[in-house]
Amino acid sequence: MSHSSRACTIWFTGLSGAGKSTITEQLVPMLQARGSKVEILDGDVVRTNLSKGLGFSKEDRDTNIRRIGFVCHLLTRNGVFAVSAAISPYKNIRNEVRAQIKDFVEVYVKASLETCIQRDVKGLYKKALAGEIKEFTGVSDPYEPPENPEVVCYTEQETPEESARKIISRLEELGYLPAAMRHSDGVQRTKSATLAAQAV
Amino acid sequence: MSHSSRACTIWFTGLSGAGKSTITEQLVPMLQARGSKVEILDGDVVRTNLSKGLGFSKEDRDTNIRRIGFVCHLLTRNGVFAVSAAISPYKNIRNEVRAQIKDFVEVYVKASLETCIQRDVKGLYKKALAGEIKEFTGVSDPYEPPENPEVVCYTEQETPEESARKIISRLEELGYLPAAMRHSDGVQRTKSATLAAQAV
Numbered sequence: 001m002s003h004s005s006r007a008c009t010i011w012f013t014g015l016s017g018a019g020k021s022t023i024t025e026q027l028v029p030m031l032q033a034r035g036s037k038v039e040i041l042d043g044d045v046v047r048t049n050l051s052k053g054l055g056f057s058k059e060d061r062d063t064n065i066r067r068i069g070f071v072c073h074l075l076t077r078n079g080v081f082a083v084s085a086a087i088s089p090y091k092n093i094r095n096e097v098r099a100q101i102k103d104f105v106e107v108y109v110k111a112s113l114e115t116c117i118q119r120d121v122k123g124l125y126k127k128a129l130a131g132e133i134k135e136f137t138g139v140s141d142p143y144e145p146p147e148n149p150e151v152v153c154y155t156e157q158e159t160p161e162e163s164a165r166k167i168i169s170r171l172e173e174l175g176y177l178p179a180a181m182r183h184s185d186g187v188q189r190t191k192s193a194t195l196a197a198q199a200v
Numbered sequence: 201m202s203h204s205s206r207a208c209t210i211w212f213t214g215l216s217g218a219g220k221s222t223i224t225e226q227l228v229p230m231l232q233a234r235g236s237k238v239e240i241l242d243g244d245v246v247r248t249n250l251s252k253g254l255g256f257s258k259e260d261r262d263t264n265i266r267r268i269g270f271v272c273h274l275l276t277r278n279g280v281f282a283v284s285a286a287i288s289p290y291k292n293i294r295n296e297v298r299a300q301i302k303d304f305v306e307v308y309v310k311a312s313l314e315t316c317i318q319r320d321v322k323g324l325y326k327k328a329l330a331g332e333i334k335e336f337t338g339v340s341d342p343y344e345p346p347e348n349p350e351v352v353c354y355t356e357q358e359t360p361e362e363s364a365r366k367i368i369s370r371l372e373e374l375g376y377l378p379a380a381m382r383h384s385d386g387v388q389r390t391k392s393a394t395l396a397a398q399a400v
Contacts, residue, residue: 015259035279037279039274039278049266049267049270050250050267050270052263053253053263063252063253066249067249068252070250071271071274072270074239074274074275075274075275075278076277078237078239078275078279078280079237079278080278
């Protein structure tokens with residue numbers, strides 16, 4: 001199965017622990033099931049392969065985000081959905097990357113700081129609150145939420161699957177994926193799959 | 201026109217001034233005319249977008265090459281011909297990148313140091329020989345030629361167009377491009393174009 005080669009960059013932003021990677025895990029197979037090519041650039045992959053040696057000052061964070069943006073741009077203009085799952089705390093640099101890539105869908109993964117501290121999946125908030133990690137977003141470093149993101153995922157109310165489905169619907173609305181139709185049997189199919197079924 | 205989505209990384213290596221960028225300029229439109237997607241990662245683009253702040257020590261050069269390799273890998277596994285046109289002086293790191301990417305065609309762009317010094321397109325050899333640039337490949341820093349490159353371009357004997365055509369032929373042999381056939385009218389066509397013509 002394949003569709004139009006127009007792709008976009010799906011740019012997550014949100015606090016550590018808000019749910020960016022968890023939603024990505026749900027989203028990627030949904031995209032692949034639609035015949036899309038997908039690459040994930042999450043914070044850890046990027047810090048290892050593109051940004052070793054960079055720290056967490058504003059300047060280094062901006063450099064890191066610009067590099068992710070550069071790679072997302074190369075992929076997206078060749079028909080690949082690039083998923084960036086870094087924290088990406090600064091608004092200006094996100095908007096710079098948006099202007100560069102153009103086919104850019106910003107997804108704000110929203111959870112309160114209190115919730116993220118309670119979850120603390122990686123144990124990083126504990127260390128940050130104890131002063132063992134400096135420049136930790138939300139604790140000792142700023143986070144600037146987006147003003148007009150294409151999607152907001154409220155991860156305190158939604159399951160990761162629900163959040164991922166919201167993103168898929170928005171990609172359909174924006175023309176990056178063919179629209180799905182819901183049938184009387186309750187099963188979602190893409191238009192092309194439906195047409196194929198009718199042809200049988 | 202399009203063909204099988206199997207692509208490869210075309211990895212140039214050679215001294216500054218050997219002709220990597222000049223051959224790339226000839227090669228890229230030839231690939232695009234075959235319906236291939238292509239991205240160029242030359243030394244300057246990469247130093248700006250991926251490796252700002254890195255110097256020219258062996259360690260920094262290796263980091264630079266690993267980053268180019270990482271991006272080439274992402275592109276190539278999604279059906280894009282990635283062209284790396286950095287000097288890439290060290291054999292071990294080239295082989296590391298080859299092992300990672302697998303679909304990897306190494307092109308040794310060969311010209312003697314004397315020729316490169318005579319050409320000195322960017323005026324860099326003059327500065328390097330005067331000691332104004334340190335760690336300059338071929339002058340004050342090593343260059344390790346490849347032992348078994350897929351292609352060697354002898355740029356003292358060949359035109360850039362001849363070199364590019366050699367690379368195209370090798371890509372055909374290796375199955376990354378459909379084989380072209382030369383006809384009695386002297387015009388080269390791809391097999392699929394020929395079959396289409398026969399069908400008319």
